[in-house]
Amino acid sequence: MNAADEEGRGLLDRVFLTRVVEPGDEAAGRWVRELGAEAVARRLRAGGPPLPGVSGKRWAGLLGRAGQAEPGRDLAVAREAGVRFVAPGDAEWPGQLDDLGDARPLGLWVRGRASLRMWALRSVAVVGARACTEYGAHMAATLAAGLAERGWVVVSGGAYGVDGAAHRGALGAGGATVAVLACGVDRPYPRGHAQLISRIAEQGLVLGELPPGDHPTPSRFVLRNRVIAALTRGTVIVEAAYRSGSLVTARAARRLGRHTMGVPGPATSGLSAGVHELLRQDAVLVTDAAEVVELVGDMGELAPDRRGPVLPRDLLDAAARRVLAALPGRGTAPPEEIARGAQTTPDDAVARLYELRSLGYVERHGDGWKLTRQSMTAVRGGRRGC
């Protein structure tokens, strides 16, 4: 077996495992960590005795699913739907998911042009109640638009209410947004958001742990929230009743050492009660995007205003290098012009521009984009050398 075959094999094993193992299964995560994905997949295919940490009944369930898994077909269906599979170790894998330990996703199914790894570096989750009030929808959309305008990627769960308002707010500001689903990414849920999720896949990213065609369940919604929390630098809760699912995301974010924030509302609103409870614990009260950025931006390592790009230019991929080369030496250019210069579509150019933004190469000013001072002076190689 040559190296490419081995890599393909490892990929198929993980694709197989996402079909067999439920998201967040820590016993399975431990097996993969200790034995490797290939050995675990082999054991499940062979129907051997249970691995440690699961009951016989649960093992039998896993074997049942293993018998029906067709990873090659899953990959083909995904590819057909424009969906790629990203696994730990891949260049696009967002390293912060490793903070989940054995609950780390076995892999992610991803739709959209941008690099998940790059976008996640500069992302904030905005989540909240499905049955939100007009105030909640307004705050979610305003916050998300403000975050997008400041070059932050808005991550949410694609649900009705606060999630949808957040995605729309980011899209409406011409910004970057990521929907993390609790089902196969080729099977948008809720159905009423099919169009919104398509738009997110075109302008942003849609991703999830579940293989093509898989459906959401209550526990999958809950476990999806840990991915949102881990992927981002902080989570903002906009309206949540007591015991709401959004509070799961907030608690997960806190456990992972991410910033937890809440938008206040009237003390008389049951839909703010859960947020107020968080704010009485250790979440930070935020009322606008500037306050969010003040908090999540203070980690500093990647704040592009303060230091040079985090990757040397010659390590960028070819598409990003073409977009970077299409930026004017002085002043700003609109995405359409940059797209023409880079010989790509405006959507693709915008996705690349946000990646370059995460890396500190470019800045957004209103509708235009320009090179940062650092990218002109502090990087290896001249601009024309791209």
Place this chain on the structure above:
Amino acid sequence: MNAADEEGRGLLDRVFLTRVVEPGDEAAGRWVRELGAEAVARRLRAGGPPLPGVSGKRWAGLLGRAGQAEPGRDLAVAREAGVRFVAPGDAEWPGQLDDLGDARPLGLWVRGRASLRMWALRSVAVVGARACTEYGAHMAATLAAGLAERGWVVVSGGAYGVDGAAHRGALGAGGATVAVLACGVDRPYPRGHAQLISRIAEQGLVLGELPPGDHPTPSRFVLRNRVIAALTRGTVIVEAAYRSGSLVTARAARRLGRHTMGVPGPATSGLSAGVHELLRQDAVLVTDAAEVVELVGDMGELAPDRRGPVLPRDLLDAAARRVLAALPGRGTAPPEEIARGAQTTPDDAVARLYELRSLGYVERHGDGWKLTRQSMTAVRGGRRGC
């Protein structure tokens, strides 16, 4: 001069000083601390050279006011209006005002039956914007009613908006409330609250640093706030715009080590912006009276549920002893019945009952009052011995 004359003289000196010196004048506070009220009053009456810490111009202003002061007349006018003068060292003086250091009031003019000292022990300030929203007025009234129902005294500034709603909420719950004015207490301000302030004087207490007839000024409003902050165990801000006067009270409370609390509101409301700013600093978010009591009650020293009365029964004044003796040995009685037993008016009985509540002797249950377990077992002397 006998002791009574000396005491009367000391009282007149302080009454004189409240007419001459502005509230919160720390230079004058230092003179009184170092030289005594009598010596300072004598120096001002005699027109001697300036005391340390004031300009010649300010000293001349003080001398001008000293020349017009008539403390005997002030006391007589006050007495006529049912107003008493309470000075540091008096039995009714609330010791927590001493935390103000040299900015401690030289004395307080007080209307109402209850003991200021006793009421202040178990009091919370509820203050906020004059031009509040309906939401703010609702929250102030609800919080104040809830605090009153839990036996807490609601302190506020008698102003329009949040203050008025807080006073009314406490009164409406048959509870105890204190208005701290920035003018003579015989001269209710604002005029539109004349009736409310009269009701507060009948059922609660109205007090201030300024002598009869004196009028409010912007700086007097600001300095009044330090008295509200110092008198109470904590301050709740209900609606305040950026740079609002209520924030002065909150900052004073924080400096004095009191609890600072804020009621959240919509992030879109300018009248909640000041509160949210506080909550982003170190104030605690509260949404109901239970949360306020959870915080201010945790100082514990006087929490009557946990320990016996703080004063032995034979140190109570005669009126309080009569009310205590009128409570039934078992079960609750309404205030009217207790008033009949104590041969006093229902208003007076309620005032005494709240004093006794502060001291841990009695509890309120709905509209009735009963002896606490501690007052029946853990105090010196039998109940019939009162």
